[in-house]
Amino acid sequence: MGFDVLLDQAGSLGRFQILQIAFFFVANVIAYCHILLENFTAAIPGHRCWVPLLDNHTASGNDSDILSQDALLRVSIPLDSNLRPEKCRRFTHPQWQLLHLNRTFPNVSESDTEPCVDGWVYDQSSFSSTIVTKWDLVCESQSQKSVVQTLFMSGSLLGSLIFGYLSDRYGRKGIYTWCLLQMAIADTCAIFAPTFIIFCTLRFLAGSSIGIIMSNSLILITEWTMPKSKHIGVTLTFCSFSIGQMLLGGLAFAIRDWHTLHLTVSIPLFVLSLLSRRLVESALWLVTTNRLEEGTKALRRVARINGKESAGEILTVEFVRSNMQEELDNAQNKPSTFQVLRAPKLCLRVCCLGFVRLGATVPLMGLILNLQELGSNIFMFQVIFGAVTFISRYSAYLMMKHTGRRISQSLFLFLVGLFIVVNTFLPREMQTLRAILATLGLGAASAATTAFSVHHIELIPTMFRSTLSGVNNMFGRVGSVLAPLLMTLVVYSPHLPWIMYGVFPILCGLIVFCLPETKNQPLPNTIQDVENATKKLRRVKQEDICMKVTQF
Known part of the structure; x- marks a missing residue:
């Protein structure tokens, strides 16, 4: 209850708290988009094997110049169990006899087909490019998409442990600012990754920041508001995650190139990391770690933002120590x-x-x-x-x-x-x-x-x-x-x-x-x-x- 008295003097739900919640709301909306990026940047478009008759415009012969695309596809790509063109195999040689069959599809032996040794052709009607089309993450490599997501979440797990400890030791604000900047740099550099391994590494580094970006924002909100008002900030924080989902859906619909989409959600993080320097460190953390003078300055600054100029005379180091003595004793005897x-x-x-x-x-x-x-x-x-x-x-x-x-x-x-x-x-x-x-x-x-x-x-x-x-x-x-x-x-x-x-x-x-x-x-x-x-x-x-x- 001691800190509640101090917070009441500085202002429990004033201009400072409103601006703080608004900043974290925007930051969480942008940051949450990065968790779900692979839904769109790693979307798997329709694909088939590259075949000379269809995709090598210099090829000719066997009347390929006068046949339709469907006919050439029929003699080049086998059908799957649903009578659709196979995505991962092609005929070793064109099966011209299939053109003379009327709705009958004889069994084709495995020896007549081969994997897509010359690459794939992708449908660009939904996405102009994804990391799947860039590094051919299809067929035998299809599971590599899940590897990217797993590494991002693994980074979140490791980052929560490391940065969580650093936040308790060095403060919430500084670590929060660093994590915003780290995610911005890592995901911006991921756009220019020359190999898939480097891309995965950069996504891992971005993932190591996401947990603290969300958790430290929630901690700072709750530690700067009175118990009766905490539910407002907590509810808005969780709502920001839902807004982030909807925003990403709209952005991905408008931006079909994965490079541009990645850049669109990464650049704002640079701006947010600069603005986060104006945040105020948790006075509760400062006081309980025996940094009474810094905690008192933080309380005075919040009081000034909330328009309580007279509170600066009341909020002294001695007043803070007298009100927080019980909390300080409990922290030492925990x-x-x-x-x-x-x-x-x-x-x-x-x-x-x-x-x-x-x-x-x-x-x-x-x-x-x-x-x-x-x-x-x-x-x-x-x-x-x-x-x-x-x-x-x-x-x-x-x-x-x-x-x-x-x-x-x-x-x-x-x-x-x-x-x-x-x-x-x-x-x-x-x-x-x-x-x-x-x-x-x-x-x-x-x-x-x-x-x-x-x-x-x-x-x-x-x-x-x-x-x-x-x-x-x-x-x-x-x-x-x-x-x-x-x-x-x-x-x-x-x-x-x-x-x-x-x-x-x-x-x-x-x-x-x-x-x-x-x-x-x-x-x-x-x-x-x-x-x-x-x-x-x-x-x-x-x-x-x-x-x-x-x-x-």
């Missing part, structure tokens, strides 16, 4: 994190929460990172998905209000798995139904994530809430890495990754029932509160029964 390992019930909670976080993150990232697998109009999907996640967050709160935390999460996770599994086995011709199920699945996954964030806070004791939240965020990063990594299994079966996306949340939905219900329950403050929670709950129930019997 129990060791290793005590968590000696608390079996708390360890069980952390493990269960980690698996539930995975169950919500894997299908969510699997859906938003693989739009092309769901239908042809990926631009529309991107915009719709952003709108659905925007709405579903509020649906989760309404659900939890009436049914509690456990039932809400379990129901949402079960629906995610059901929608994905059913969608997996629907034929691609049923585009409308597939789009509806994918949209419902994403909405349920987003709602499950929102419900989880509330349940998680209510299960972790206050003294370890920040540390254990970091551990749980690591599970979320692992889920983000696992989602694109599972797509590499498509070489074995096109349905296998999606089956795993569907089964995983259903299993994790059952794990939710290993956690206690926290609706209308007080927050645990210490490890002892968690370890004795069952006994207290049992005692409360017995008292309720005795009360009912007495009343009867």
